[in-house]
Amino acid sequence: MSGCPYGGGQPGTAPDAVPTVSAQGDAPASRMSRRGLLALAGVGGAGALAGVAAGLLSQDALAAVAAPAEAGTNDVVPFHGAIQAGITTAAQDRLHMAAFDVITEDRAALIKLLKDWTAAAEAMSQGRETGTTGAVNGPYDAPPEDTGEAMGLSAGKLTVTFAFGAGLFEKDGKVRFGLDGRRPDALIDLPHFPGDDLQPNRSGGDIIVQACADDPQVAVHAIRNLARIGFGTVRVRWSQLGFGRTSSTSRSQQTPRNLFGFKDGTNNLKAEDTDLLNEHVWAGPGTRDGEAWMQGGSYLVARRIRMHIEIWDRTSLREQEGLIGRTKSEGSPLSGGKEFTAPDFAIKGKDGEPLIGMDAHVRLAHADQNDGVRMLRRGYNYTDGSDGLGHLDAGLFFVAFVKDPRTHYVPMQMAMAKEDTLALEYLKHTGSALAAVPPGVQPGGFIGEGLFT
């Protein structure tokens, strides 16, 4: 760093006269981190779901797991369980998602990576450091096992969710890692949607990792340490920071606003909707030969959607509300009622036109228009600097979990891309990824192990 990042104390500035910090410094010789101490306090809650399931689960068991964890004694989200954390977990405030390409063809190296990542993800989600010695307790002449920037921070409700892209199964026409016939049918190559302007360096990836936390430093630390652990085995293909959630995944949460200024995801599936989750989010067996390693899994769709906010901001409130089909203030359907009132698509105004227009997004996106399909969305607002043309590069990093993208994403997105005025005039998809989310991990197991047995 330039400047004086680590500039020492000015003689005479009485460093000992700073009570809040000297209390922290009372044990300077000890290398026990405060993060370690915090984590110890949370261990009781961390394994709460560990015993729920020891194998593939019935839909009832899945439903039980899908219920939100009890209001915590801590900010630790349990890592182990029949499903992965970070799907129905009440959406945390911040996201760091990364896509990795696997640069080895060695099956054993891949399995070792997945085991190491599982251990690291479990540790970090409990507020512990990675490795056995963390950032400061290892051999002095070796690189630390944790990068250290989360020392002193709490677990921050960190969840680390893993998903496998098509490139893990086959690439350039070749089967990889002995996974012949194991690629799930539902793990398709997404079609080109009208208007797509996908950038290769923002799309794809063999393994997608979603880190969510209430503290962005915790989420960034998680991805960074997985990248560190994977050095030589994986490369970062893309990464995306989401600064603010645009979805609620629990009825305990308020509906947040996207960068159009509208409440987003009012009708999102929630953790409490256990039957609907079973119907729309949790995958069936789904692989080509009917094997069940995806039972309890799901499919992650990520789309980086640039919003033309400068154009939007010069659009009248009438047009904005008409395009969405809801009021900007409360998010109520234009057909009347409150935010959570069901929209009435038939009711007409004095002019004889439907109060919710035929091209309103709320109509086109509604389950009734889409064979009844729903999804669990978990998107985030992003802003990534300037576009070089005088505008902010900002928008929505769309994340959704669905039972099967062939039925639950592609048809809806195809319709949107063709008919939705909002999508046509104000949105541009610049990144895309689809990946199979394996079920959760049991103690002693590792992520995706069903794929390698």
Added chain:
Amino acid sequence: MSGCPYGGGQPGTAPDAVPTVSAQGDAPASRMSRRGLLALAGVGGAGALAGVAAGLLSQDALAAVAAPAEAGTNDVVPFHGAIQAGITTAAQDRLHMAAFDVITEDRAALIKLLKDWTAAAEAMSQGRETGTTGAVNGPYDAPPEDTGEAMGLSAGKLTVTFAFGAGLFEKDGKVRFGLDGRRPDALIDLPHFPGDDLQPNRSGGDIIVQACADDPQVAVHAIRNLARIGFGTVRVRWSQLGFGRTSSTSRSQQTPRNLFGFKDGTNNLKAEDTDLLNEHVWAGPGTRDGEAWMQGGSYLVARRIRMHIEIWDRTSLREQEGLIGRTKSEGSPLSGGKEFTAPDFAIKGKDGEPLIGMDAHVRLAHADQNDGVRMLRRGYNYTDGSDGLGHLDAGLFFVAFVKDPRTHYVPMQMAMAKEDTLALEYLKHTGSALAAVPPGVQPGGFIGEGLFT
């Protein structure tokens, strides 16, 4: 958005059975925003410093203003005052900084912009919307005066700090806006520093705006609305999100960690150091003809510093600590003591070498090595996706406020760029800006008005 962002209620999902939200929806017809209501509650505190100064201030008065605001009744940071908020304000958690190029040569248009921006910044920092009608209360057939994504959020301790780059005074050899002779002597063109790899689209800018808040959505909303207000007058040149602070600017704050995993800014100047702030941060009159419009101002240095974290992460703990000159765990000087103990550069170890090495960053950056100069730093950790080469693009967005960059930044940075092993091997400067920070605004005034009178 693809998916069902605004998907309406599924018939039969009993929307009225959601207690937390129906309480909020009790007044669906009203367009009074919750943000507006929140702001009303905070108005008492918002003007607390308003009466402090009515003109140029003595150093005593500046010192009084520099003291941190009383622990607030709210999360509102006063906007008016002799100095701008966002310098000595206890560093908020998140940053959105943007550089704008002024694309008009019309002096009246520039003054109007500065007046409009002042009004908007004041409103937003008090948790109010921009304009008189905000996001939802204006004419239905006009674009809203506020973009709305901060509705429902608190003020989040937002500060908006403005600074003028050299390009506001002259560009391409031509004086702009009648500001002949008004460019401060201290507002130099920064020299090229060895190792600089500056990207034009991350550097410079006629007007720099720093928005800091504890909620990133609030900071992003602020910059975005200034861009909206400035449409046709300014263009966004670059913008930078900082996800986590790396500096403390008040003794009430814990020292945060940078992405090297070390505590950063232990010895930073703090709001409480009134004499040192007068000596090192607040600018003198400084303009070429001795006029005093910068009295109470400062100079902002912004440097986007990419960290080679992958290399750092493969460096031994011994080398990391040696390069910094402090322990990774507590941030104590390697010469002994606790975090805030003054480093002893003379004391030697058993091997006869200084415990704090000759090339340790803490030594090279220390005031004793730099003619006694200090700075007030206000930097943030950033991560901006991948670099396309398999690595995260992450590092430090360095922000500092200094009395005069000729004495308080350039010599130190030149020495660092030449001698500091840390800087040479692990850092790369990819963006740069220097701007003159005018003094604060009094009620009825506008930012930088001293420059136009």
